Amino acid sequence: xxxxxxxxxxxxxxxxxxxxxxxxxxxxxxxxxxxxxxxxxxxxxxxxxxxxxxxxxxxxxxxxxxxxxxxxxxxxxxxxxxxxxxxxxxxxxxxxxxxxxxxxxxxxxxxxxxxxxxxxxxxxxxxxxxxxxxxxxxxxxxxxxxxxxxxxxxxxxxxxxxxxxxxxxxxxxxxxxxxxxxxxxxxxxxxxxxxxxxxxxxxxxxxxxxxxxxxxxxxxxxxxxxxxxxxxxxxxxxxxxxxxxxxxxxxxxxxxxxxxxxxxxxx
Amino acid sequence: xxxxxxxxxxxxxxxxxxxxxxxxxxxxxxxxxxxxxxxxxxxxxxxxxxxxxxxxxxxxxxxxxxxxxxxxxxxxxxxxxxxxxxxxxxxxxxxxxxx
Amino acid sequence: xxxxxxxxxxxxxxxxxxxxxxxxxxxxxxxxxxxxxxxxxxxxxxxxxxxxxxxxxxxxxxxxxxxxxxxxxxxxxxxxxxxxxxxxxxxxxxxxxxxxxxxxxxxxxxxxxxxxxxxxxxxxxxxxxxxxxxxxxxxxxxxxxxxxxxxxxxxxxxxxxxxxxxxxxxxxxxxxxxxxxxxxxxxxxxxxxxxxxxxxxxxxxxxxxxxxxxxxxxxxxxxxxxxxxxxxxxxxxxxxxxxxxxxxxxxxxxxxxxxxxxxxxxxxxxxxxxxxxxxxxxxxxxxxxxxxxxxxxxxxxxxxxxxxxxxxxxxxxxxxxxxxxxxxxxxxxxxxxxxxxxxxxxxxxxxxxxxxxxxxxxxxxxxxxxxxxxxxxxxxxxxxxxxxxxxxxxxxxxxxxxxxxxxxxxxxxxxxxxxxxxxxxxxxxxxxxxxxxxxxxxxxxxxxxxxxxxxxxxxxxxxxxxxxxxxxxxxxxxxxxxxxxxxxxxxxxxxxxxxxxxxxxxxxxxxxxxxxxxxxxxxxxxxxxxxxxxxxxxxxxxxxxxxxxxxxxxxxxxxxxxxxxxxxxxxxxxxxxxxxxxxxxxxxxxxxxxxxxxxxxxxxxxxxxxxxxxxxxxxxxxxxxx
Numbered sequence: 001x002x003x004x005x006x007x008x009x010x011x012x013x014x015x016x017x018x019x020x021x022x023x024x025x026x027x028x029x030x031x032x033x034x035x036x037x038x039x040x041x042x043x044x045x046x047x048x049x050x051x052x053x054x055x056x057x058x059x060x061x062x063x064x065x066x067x068x069x070x071x072x073x074x075x076x077x078x079x080x081x082x083x084x085x086x087x088x089x090x091x092x093x094x095x096x097x098x099x100x101x102x103x104x105x106x107x108x109x110x111x112x113x114x115x116x117x118x119x120x121x122x123x124x125x126x127x128x129x130x131x132x133x134x135x136x137x138x139x140x141x142x143x144x145x146x147x148x149x150x151x152x153x154x155x156x157x158x159x160x161x162x163x164x165x166x167x168x169x170x171x172x173x174x175x176x177x178x179x180x181x182x183x184x185x186x187x188x189x190x191x192x193x194x195x196x197x198x199x200x201x202x203x204x205x206x207x208x209x210x211x212x213x214x215x216x217x218x219x220x221x222x223x224x225x226x227x228x229x230x231x232x233x234x235x236x237x238x239x240x241x242x243x244x245x246x247x248x249x250x251x252x253x254x255x256x257x258x259x260x261x262x263x264x265x266x267x
Numbered sequence: 268x269x270x271x272x273x274x275x276x277x278x279x280x281x282x283x284x285x286x287x288x289x290x291x292x293x294x295x296x297x298x299x300x301x302x303x304x305x306x307x308x309x310x311x312x313x314x315x316x317x318x319x320x321x322x323x324x325x326x327x328x329x330x331x332x333x334x335x336x337x338x339x340x341x342x343x344x345x346x347x348x349x350x351x352x353x354x355x356x357x358x359x360x361x362x363x364x365x366x
Numbered sequence: 367x368x369x370x371x372x373x374x375x376x377x378x379x380x381x382x383x384x385x386x387x388x389x390x391x392x393x394x395x396x397x398x399x400x401x402x403x404x405x406x407x408x409x410x411x412x413x414x415x416x417x418x419x420x421x422x423x424x425x426x427x428x429x430x431x432x433x434x435x436x437x438x439x440x441x442x443x444x445x446x447x448x449x450x451x452x453x454x455x456x457x458x459x460x461x462x463x464x465x466x467x468x469x470x471x472x473x474x475x476x477x478x479x480x481x482x483x484x485x486x487x488x489x490x491x492x493x494x495x496x497x498x499x500x501x502x503x504x505x506x507x508x509x510x511x512x513x514x515x516x517x518x519x520x521x522x523x524x525x526x527x528x529x530x531x532x533x534x535x536x537x538x539x540x541x542x543x544x545x546x547x548x549x550x551x552x553x554x555x556x557x558x559x560x561x562x563x564x565x566x567x568x569x570x571x572x573x574x575x576x577x578x579x580x581x582x583x584x585x586x587x588x589x590x591x592x593x594x595x596x597x598x599x600x601x602x603x604x605x606x607x608x609x610x611x612x613x614x615x616x617x618x619x620x621x622x623x624x625x626x627x628x629x630x631x632x633x634x635x636x637x638x639x640x641x642x643x644x645x646x647x648x649x650x651x652x653x654x655x656x657x658x659x660x661x662x663x664x665x666x667x668x669x670x671x672x673x674x675x676x677x678x679x680x681x682x683x684x685x686x687x688x689x690x691x692x693x694x695x696x697x698x699x700x701x702x703x704x705x706x707x708x709x710x711x712x713x714x715x716x717x718x719x720x721x722x723x724x725x726x727x728x729x730x731x732x733x734x735x736x737x738x739x740x741x742x743x744x745x746x747x748x749x750x751x752x753x754x755x756x757x758x759x760x761x762x763x764x765x766x767x768x769x770x771x772x773x774x775x776x777x778x779x780x781x782x783x784x785x786x787x788x789x790x791x792x793x794x795x796x797x798x799x800x801x802x803x804x805x806x807x808x809x810x811x812x813x814x815x816x817x818x819x820x821x822x823x824x825x826x827x828x829x830x831x832x833x834x835x836x837x838x839x840x841x842x843x844x845x846x847x848x849x850x851x852x853x854x855x856x857x858x859x860x861x862x863x864x865x866x867x868x869x870x871x872x873x874x875x876x877x878x879x880x881x882x883x884x885x886x887x888x889x890x891x892x893x894x895x896x897x898x899x900x901x902x903x904x905x906x907x908x909x910x911x912x913x914x915x916x917x918x919x920x921x922x923x924x925x926x927x928x929x930x931x932x933x934x935x936x937x938x939x940x941x942x943x944x945x946x947x948x949x950x951x952x953x954x955x956x957x958x959x960x961x962x963x964x965x966x967x968x969x970x971x972x973x974x975x976x977x978x979x980x981x982x983x984x985x986x987x988x989x990x991x992x
Contacts, residue, residue: 045313
């Protein structure tokens with residue numbers, strides 16, 4: 001006999017989250033739902049006199065297996081919402097029909113089965129389980145050990161990527177960079193203005209033109225840079241009124257050959 | 268209410284898992300469907316063990332659990348290898364089997 | 367010397383290989399290598415002959431086994447040489463005449479850029495021909511047979527820069543292939559009947575074989591002989607084969623190779639002896655060819671083609687004799703030897719004339735050469751007297767015997783065969799006299815820029831030697847039936863039979879016909895003026911000039927239907943046989959295409975299929991098993 005409350009709790013705790021497998025879009029949500037299912041199943045095991053199995057279920061499934069799933073999900077970086085529209089023609093209906101048919105078939109068979117429950121209460125605590133496991137099933141236990149080791153080695157083999165070329169040293173990397181046309185020296189630091197020392201302002205070369213490479217590329221992409229010309233104009237206004245001001249917004253990058261890399265079109 | 272109810276529940280969970288395998292393109296999600304099916308079988312085993320008042324069903328469920336763990340390790344390794352080779356884990360992508 | 371007879375083949379063969387491989391540096395002296403090789407072969411043969419003459423007549427056959435040629439359980443052939451009176455006769459003829467012609471060619475081919483190659487081919491021919499006559503099995507003979515065919519092809523087409531010469535070579539080759547098929551079939555039948563291809567084994571078992579088998583083999587061998595010897599109906603190639611240089615015509619297409627068919631039939635005497643029907647066919651083929659050749663010879667204006675027609679006709683005599691059985695074999699070979707001398711001599715004479723006349727071959731442009739080419743005139747004249755059968759020259763001794771032998775028998779055969787031989791003798795006299803008078807007598811009809819002159823000693827000496835042979839060889843060999851007795855171990859002893867007409871009457875008739883033919887020819891071509899342009903001529907003349915329209919007949923009877931047949935077969939093959947196979951294949955391909963669609967490549971579809979299958983199977987188990 002089982003507790004009715006337990007059954008319905010478990011039923012709700014397993015069926016509803018498991019439906020996420022079919023309808024949820026984000027894999028992470030699905031994985032978390034399955035964790036819930038596993039916990040529900042563990043509760044069912046404990047309720048049916050299998051406390052050891054319930055604990056193992058929680059430890060192995062929620063603790064190890066599902067965490068590994070999450071880990072792989074993060075590793076492959078596909079935590080994007082999946083488009084649930086079916087691409088294979090008719091697959092949806094076939095799948096629902098097959099799964100529904102399977103459920104009906106199984107329920108019909110179960111309903112048709114005649115089982116005579118025995119009385120008596122056997123509790124699968126660790127001690128009892130161990131007695132059976134290491135007497136009757138000891139050989140199977142050993143074989144399972146082999147299986148686990150093989151699986152571990154197999155996973156290593158499958159995920160191992162052999163190095164085909166020798167590792168390049170720093171000297172070689174540097175030589176390759178220079179050969180490819182990179183600046184041999186460090187890029188200048190941004191924001192060298194005396195009054196505006198910030199990362200979003202380009203440095204100036206000796207002629208007073210801004211060096212746009214000195215600003216982080218990330219800031220450029222986000223349009224969070226400041227124009228150095230603006231500040232230079234302020235400088236010129238205050239310190240050197242004789243100096244001819246350059247037109248705003250055209251800091252003569254075209255004339256500055258130093259910053260135009262070989263093979264790269266000037267912007 | 269007998270433990271038979273759990274067997275019915277196991278059947279339903281099994282069908283849901285099967286439907287997930289057939290419907291989802293994401294290999295990891297489909298794989299989770301497989302895990303659900305395995306667990307449904309485990310639930311049935313434990314329920315039977317309870318009905319017959321024997322430990323063997325539980326032992327069997329324990330073995331299934333271990334095998335499932337091994338399977339997950341290898342399966343996920345394959346998914347990673349697949350991802351490395353194709354930059355995707357969609358089950359619809361590896362269409363070399365197309366005649 | 368007999369055990370060294372293989373040298374007679376090996377030396378010319380090595381010389382041919384050397385000459386072909388030596389390249390330009392041997393151009394200046396290579397031809398002498400060829401002459402020396404041929405002479406060496408002659409010396410080896412002569413040594414063997416002398417040794418043989420010292421042995422008893424019964425023990426004169428020697429087999430020299432060289433090596434195991436084709437070792438096998440069912441077919442085991444050893445490469446061996448059979449040296450007996452028949453083969454040594456051929457060896458002597460081939461090497462002696464061959465050496466003389468080699469000498470002659472040194473001068474005749476002097477201005478040809480490819481003289482070294484020419485001598486290589488000549489040596490190759492000598493080697494192959496010796497292999498043919500010395501082989502001790504049909505298979506090895508076949509190698510020689512093909513070898514002479516190859517040499518003949520190469521030499522007919524020696525000046526292959528002229529299209530028609532190349533065509534002539536191809537024609538000879540193709541016609542010879544038809545004969546070769548006969549030989550191959552014969553070998554197959556021999557092997558099936560006797561389980562061996564060795565002469566010794568086959569001939570020992572031949573008397574026990576059934577007449578039908580022997581007749582079949584005999585007819586197949588006859589086909590081979592017809593191809594090689596230009597006998598009816600495979601005679602068409604010989605006239606065109608005159609495209610080759612004249613020494614080649616003399617050696618290959620007059621004296622030796624074309625007589626290989628006669629050799630084959632005489633060698634296979636034990637087979638023919640058991641097949642009277644096949645013998646009769648041989649004799650009839652010979653009779654037809656001798657009349658056909660003589661008829662063609664009467665109309666030809668080309669000196670070489672007239673001689674070629676004469677060769678055909680004379681070989682017809684030999685075939686006729688060979689078809690008569692044991693009484694004729696020896697005479698066939700006898701005539702073959704004398705013919706080898708006088709016909710080779712006449713061809714060399716013709717070559718000498720051509721040499722003097724800037725390679726003109728049209729006899730209507732000759733005439734009155736007697737005065738300027740005395741040696742050629744005398745040597746040619748001796749050959750002419752020999753072929754006419756005027757006693758005591760060589761031809762008389764051999765041809766007359768054949769005519770006599772043709773008259774032996776019962777029923778219609780002696781009358782038909784003997785009559786053909788007799789009429790042929792008269793026709794021979796006419797056409798040979800015509801040729802002789804047109805060339806050497808009458809008025810000079812030379813073209814304007816001709817300055818005929820006698821040839822050099824290198825050419826005239828071989829002619830003189832052959833002329834001596836033409837004159838006296840027959841007398842020498844016929845005295846006391848020397849030659850016939852010499853050949854007896856091979857051809858078998860022939861009981862003497864009386865012809866249906868008494869011998870003196872036959873001789874008288876023959877000589878009378880010869881005289882009539884000669885006089886007729888003198889009246890028309892010696893005394894009377896010969897028109898420079900050939901007159902239109904009667905229907906018979908036109909027919910003979912065109913070789914009885916043999917090419918047209920061959921084309922209409924064999925080539926066209928053959929082409930239609932092959933086209934029909936190709937069409938049938940393409941539409942019916944291939945069609946069925948292809949349609950079936952296409953059907954399978956379509957089935958494959960259709961079933962390919964099932965392979966969507968979608969793993970999930972496969973999974974769905976699998977699940978549905980599992981459900982169906984479970985349903986069957988549950989519903990059916992409950």
